Amino acid sequence: MDWYPVFWNLRDRPVLVVGGGSVAARKARALLRSGAAVSVAAERLGSELRGELEAGRIAHLAGAYAGEVLHGQCLVVAATDDAETNHRVAGEARAAGIPVNVVDDPQYCDFILPAIVDRSPLLIAVSSGGRAPMLARHVKTWLEARLPRSLSSLAELMGRLRGRVKERFATLPERRAFWERMLGGPELTQIDGHRVREAWRDLALGATQAPPPVALVGAGPGDPDLLTLKALQLIQGCDVVLYDALVSEQIMDLVRPEAERVFVGKRAGGVHTPQGEIQRLLLDYARRGLRVVRLKGGDPMIFGRGGEEAEALVRADIAFEVVPGISAANGCAACAGIPLTHREHAYTLVITSGYVHPDGSEHDWSVLAKPQNTLVFYMPLHELASICAQLAAHGLPVDWPAALVTEGTQPSQRVLLGTLESLPRLAEERGAASPAILMVGKVTALAERLHWFGAPPVVEDETSARCEAVYALL
Ligand code: SAH
Secondary structure: OOOOOOOOOOOOOEEEEEEEOHHHHHHHHHHHHHHOEEEEEOOOOOHHHHHHHOOOEEEEOOOOOOHHHOOOOEEEOOOOOOHHHHHHHHHHHOOOOOOOOOOOHHHOOOOOEEEEEEEEEEEEEEEEOOOHHHHHHHHHHHHHOOOOOOHHHHHHHHHHHHHHHHHHHOHHHHHHHHHHHHHOHHHHHHOOHHHHHHHHHHHHHOOOOOOOOEEEEOOOOOOOHHHHHHHHHHHHOOOOEEEEOEEEEHHOOOOOOOOEEEEOOOOOOOOOHHHHHHHHHHHHHHOOOOOEEEOOOEEEOOOOOOHHHHHHHHHOOOEEEEEEOOOOHHHHHHHHHOOOOOOOOEEEEEEEEEOOOOOOOOOOOOHHHHEEEEEEEEEEOOHHHHHHHHHHOOOOOOOEEEEEEOOOOOOOEEEEEOOOOOOHHHHHHOOOOHHHHHEEEEHHHHHHHHHHOOOOOOOHHHHHHHHHHHHHHH
16 A cells, blocks of 8 residues: 555645646535635636635635745645645645645655546545546446435434444443444435435334335336436336337446346236236335336336336335336437527427327327427337328428437437438338337437437438428528
8 A cells, every 4th residue: 555545634724726727726625515614825726626616615816936835735736727836835735734735746746636526525535646547537437326315314424323223232342233234235225315214214113124115117219328317226226127129239238137037027928027017017016015126118107007007006005116217218319419499490398109199099190290399109000101291280490300219228229311201211211119209390400410429310312402402491
């Protein structure tokens, strides 16, 4: 170990940052978070530090660096862009017995500033001893993504309960067993403040712990990087996951290996698990006290039947939570370069389905067929031609722009750009397959210019010219 890690109480202690630029600002901000009284010695303050000064959070010692500014400081950080000045600060601080850090110059440092994962009072400091700062940052980011914010409240709570636990459990092994029971297993990453409080109260009263709520979790449109942190924490801590066909393999790879996986979707040629059966399974697993995750593509409450499952859980008096996911509409739009709203082109967003409604009723086409609307049709393939024809029949021009995105957000994403007239033909020619989403509206034509992800959009030759013509008209 080249450096000995310590956590230093700097509350209200005078510390000095030498330098006025953005690096100095970053260091000053980190010190401010610990409650230190930060002075900045610099001829000029950059905009970030000026902001801190105006907010009354730092003091400014103006003028060129001179040794006197070190007087009374308990810690110094040299962060100017001039190595010579930094080294002078280091020499003079050391001579005055004040620990010093020179940014990016470990050989001149008495101490280094680690990357911090702050779940105060729990703190994790990561350092590579100045040798591989990028690696330290990477590890920090990795930890940030995996450690829930609620660790703060957990740590606070454990601090408050310490005395009581000591009273109740006389010996150290007993106390240790008690804490370990609380913290054991993967659920540590799932504890949120509210649940912690409940669990602790129950334990303190000697009551049995309430079963964990069933989690209805959105897995997003396929790209595992588009999972929410909460979704990741839940799938890494569950006992059983009931998942749909739309949940990608890469996402299933992130599920806790010991968890039971129950496929309740429909694969090509396979049989659909009836909704009633899915609900029955959810209740069964939950009643066994297991941590149940119901994992759905996109968002659980958008064409995901999450509402029905939530209702079944309420009827059975089983607690649940809902973790939203990025729905196909916004995932596909973002990755196809289609702004769903745009000041100049669209201010109403309609999310609907291409399927005929279960009650047999039709869309109100004249409401949908408006130039200011962006229309997003989920499950559009069956009815693609008829949707486009209806929109044209109810007021939109036949050369109104439309896009079909298949396997959006995934490396295999394809975007077909056309018009109400050409898109069904284009989709057929190109063999567009599920999952696909249809977007209709002026904004879809922007994908030609704004696409940034995956293969460039497929545009029928005359489509571009026609879209331009539509723009010219409006
Ligand atoms: N709950 C999901 C929707 C489930 S319905 C969500 O919020 O996204 C299934 C339909 O969603 C598919 O038929 C398709 O229209 C759309 N869809 C889901 N993922 C998609 C993807 N990656 N690319 C294109 N369409 C997708």
